[in-house]
Structures are given as structure tokens and as C-alpha cells.
């Protein structure tokens with residue numbers, strides 16, 4: 666059984682695939698926060714910008730089999746854009762539910778598969794684009810992929826600690842909170858001084874996309 670908060674079509678807003686049309690499949694649930702506001706201050710991840718609780722969002726629900734998930738993805742992708750199918754599995758934490766059976770079925774249906782993960786769980790094989798976004802001191806078990814995208818600033822985190830890991834690109838993404846302007850300046854300042862790092866702006870929020 667796979668539980669999704671929502672499944673919708675949009676342009677990838679972040680990182681090295683920004684601008685690409687994707688089905689976003691947002692799994693319900695996370696291992697670093699309950700999703701309840703009263704738990705945020707004590708959560709292992711306390712700056713989340715996303716509602717991932719329950720299955721009540723757009724096209725959300727509980728899907729018994731991989732084939733049911735593929736049918737839901739295809740319904741959102743639609744008939745008019747057959748070529749270039751692409752999906753981003755996010756959440757919540759997708760690696761709590763995304764298993765090799767689902768990856769195989771989605772791959773067989775022709776999708777380029779991307780994942781947005783906090784990196785605390787190892788990703789199954791077969792994902793085309795792995796984005797790991799570390800959260801504070803939570804230990805990483807997925808230490809390779811296409812991009813590491815660190816929300817910045819974070820207390821007790823040194824970006825240079827990640828540079829030995831096997832990622833093709835390293836991004837800093839300004840933390841969206843009431844101090845966002847200062848956070849954005851902090852990312853700019855860091856990237857100006859540290860050429861291995863690139864800035865990832867959450868472009869979907871700038872243009873009114875979901």
C-alpha cells in the first residue's frame with residue numbers, strides 16, 4: 666500500500682532540474698516531523714514548508730499496488746504530452762515508502778524518476794535523479810546522487826562536511842521562513858566565497874506555481 670498526500674503536475678522549481686515539467690507525487694508522512702505544528706519546535710527537522718499529513722490533497726489517496734500508482738501518475742501526466750514523462754517522488758519522506766517494485770513499475774511505464782529525500786534512508790537502485798537534502802545532525806545513509814541541496818542556514822551544519830560525498834552538484838537553498846531575505850543573502854555570500862556551491866532558488870514560489 667502506498668499513501669500519497671497529493672499528486673499534481675507542475676514545473677520542478679528547485680535544483681538542477683528546475684524548469685522541467687513533472688508529475689509531483691507527494692507521499693504522506695515523514696520520519697523527521699509528525700507534521701503537526703505543536704511538534705515543530707521539538708522535531709528533528711523544524712523548518713518544513715510542506716503539508717504532508719494524510720491523503721486528502723489533490724489526487725491523494727491510498728494505492729494498493731504499483732500499477733495503481735502508475736495509473737494515477739499517468740492520469741495526471743495526461744494524453745497530450747506523451748513523450749518525456751517525468752516524476753518527482755517527494756513528501757514527506759519518500760524513502761519510507763518508495764520501494765524497488767514501485768520504481769520498476771514506474772520505470773517500465775517510461776518515466777524519468779527523481780526523488781527528493783532527507784537522506785536518512787538508503788535509496789533503492791534505479792532512480793535517475795537523487796536529490797539529498799540533509800537536515801541538521803540527522804545521520805545520512807544516502808551519501809551519493811545527482812545533487813546535494815542544503816537548506817541554508819542551519820545551526821551546527823558545516824557545508825564543507827558534505828563535499829567529500831559522491832554528488833555531481835552541491836546547492837544551497839535559502840530557508841523559507843520570516844528571515845528569508847537574510848537567508849538569501851547568506852546563500853549569496855557563501856556561494857561567492859565557495860565556488861563548489863551553487864544557489865538553488867525555489868523558483869515555483871516566485872511565479873505562483875505549486
Ligand SMILES: C[S@@+](CC[C@H](N)C(=O)[O-])C[C@H]1O[C@@H](n2cnc3c(N)ncnc32)[C@H](O)[C@@H]1O
Nearest residue numbers: 712713714715756757758781782783798840841
Ligand atoms: C518538503 S521536502 C520533502 C522531501 C524530503 N523529506 C526532504 O526533506 O528532502 C522537499 C524539499 O524542500 C526543502 N525545504 C523544506 N522546507 C524548506 C524551507 N522552509 N525552505 C527551503 N526549502 C525547504 C527540503 O529541504 C527538500 O529539499
Ligand SMILES: Nc1nc2[nH]cc(C(=O)O)c2c(=O)[nH]1
Nearest residue numbers: 676677678679755781869875
Ligand atoms: N514546483 C515545485 N518544485 C519542487 N521541488 C521540490 C519540491 C518539494 O516539495 O519536494 C517542490 C514543490 O513542492 N513544487
Ligand code: SF4
Nearest residue numbers: 695698710713757783
Ligand atoms: S525531512 Fe523533508 S518532509 Fe520531513 S519535515 Fe523535513 S523538509 Fe519536511
Ligand SMILES: [Mg+2]
Nearest residue numbers: 714715755875
Ligand atoms: Mg515544496
